[in-house]
Amino acid sequence: MKLSSVYDNLFSGTPMSIPDREMDEVRDSYEFLKGFVADKVIYGINTGFGPMAQWRVDDKHLLDLQYNIIRSHATGTGNPLTETEVKAAMIARIGTFLQARSGINPSVILLLQEFVNRGIYPFVPEHGSVGASGDLVQLAHIALCLIGEGKVRFKGEWRQTAEVLNEEGLRPMDICIREGLSVTNGTSVMTGISIVNQYYAENLLKYAVVAGAWINEIASSYDDFMSVEENICRRQPGQQTIARWLRETSDSSGLLKKREHELYDPAKNKDSYFEHKVQAYYSLRCIPQIYGPVLDTLANAAEVLENEINSACDNPIVDHTAGNIFHGGNFHGDYISLEEDKVKIAMVRVAMTAERQLNYLFHDRINGILPPFLNLGVLGLNYGMQACQFTATSTTAECQTLAMPNYVHSIPNNNDNQDIVSMGTNSALLCRKVIDNAYQVMSILYIALAQATDCLQIADKLSPKTRRQYDAIRKICPKFIEDTPFYEEVAETENYLRTNIIQYLKS
Secondary structure (H helix, E strand, C coil): CCHHHHHHHHHCCCCCCCCHHHHHHHHHHHHHHHHHCCCCCCCCCCECCHHHHHCECCHHHHHHHHHHHHHHHCCCEEEECCHHHHHHHHHHHHHHHCCCCCCCCCHHHHHHHHHHHHCEEECCEEECCCCCCECHHHHHHHHHHHCCCCEEEECCEEEEHHHHHHHHCCCCCCCCCCHHHHHHCECHHHHHHHHHHHHHHHHHHHHHHHHHHHHHHHCCCEHHHHCHHHHHCCCCHHHHHHHHHHHHHHCCCCCCECHHHHCCCCCCCCCCCCCCCCCCCHHHHCHHHHHHHHHHHHHHHHHHHHHHHCCCCCCCEEECCCCEEECCCCCCCHHHHHHHHHHHHHHHHHHHHHHHHHHHHHCHHHHCCCCHHHCCCCECCECCCHHHHHHHHHHHHHHHHHCCCCCCCCCCECCCCECCCCCHHHHHHHHHHHHHHHHHHHHHHHHHHHHHHHHHCCHHHCCHHHHHHHHHHHHHCCCCCCCCCCHHHHHHHHHHHHHCCCCCCCC
16 A cells, blocks of 8 residues: 555545455455464453453453453543544554454455545544554544444534444444454554645645745845755755755746856956845755755655555454464554654744744845835834734744654553553644644745735746745735735635645655
């Protein structure tokens, strides 16, 4: 399963399909487990769960055991995850089951597929997972709906699961051997949230690069900061890609300067003091060096996520090819937790850079070419975008507070059976918050870039690609002279950035 195909399922409405050969493997695993369990002690099949695994469960209660783990663990609190996040979690769970290492009845996968394709979203609260034994609580909420209990969101309404299943002609999940444990045990919820985070983070970084090209046009910067020769000397792939993206975005701009045409020409460099900055501020000039590590971080996160959706992440592992069952800890969420902390920190850096670029545009004594706060009205009477900076600064400050890694927070629980845990779902949720904040800061920056362009009357000199963004923003927020509220325009701009993907920037 490719991450790109998951994006298609989530954001383009492409139905999820499952190859027959993969289902055949799942069936083989299930049939093997049915024959293997006789006269053996196997965790979670004929024993209790967690620290209660020392107790054997009587054969007459084995099916009850599987229902009990679902019902007893559906204890989450807080706001529900978004429909997209729940859908991503279900897709990730299907990916785990298709590894044919869970020993489940194939009908479980088919029912999950129906939930995904028909838009049936279980109620899954944000809070409850410590990220080891995976997302037990949140996955239990999904499992609760698979057995026909709990509630789901369907066609925009919260409804009882049993009603929706009956209406759609679907049967609840059959409990055969270990379906209850398999559905609740693993990293699929933290992975699902992280996949959604990844999509929006990758998109936002591209808008950050376009903003970087645009602000350098406004500043009439020398273009060698993005040159091949400058950036190839630093053997970091992300930096070189960001520099290429800047060149592609800036192509045909009539505003960027050539250093060799001015500062290297003896006929033009006679002055003892240069009004135009010889080198731009770091938030303009160092974009390849700042955003390069962000791009590399996202690339690594994408690899981890793709590996995870193609991994068996429950316990025990049913290996029908080896003819054995192996007990371990593939449910442990450290891979996701660490990556989401890294993505979170990287996106804090994007928000910080956008905020500094805003400061450049708003601070007339720094830029030397624009009115204070891009104010085209009467100074003192009008305020331009002054208050927008308050919002951007406070939102960035919250991002910086959230930057503390969650991966290093482990509290033993479960009678110390879970003595070190990943907190992976918390990491993914905090990362989501930072990404949301960063979009808000970027939205204010885009409005400011458009206003600065009008202050200087340079729209016709922008590169075709930045001009396209200028035109899009001006449809949302026209040039302003008189003071006006901005909150609706910021929200509309954020929606624009989230829903319009920049296609031409390729890694």
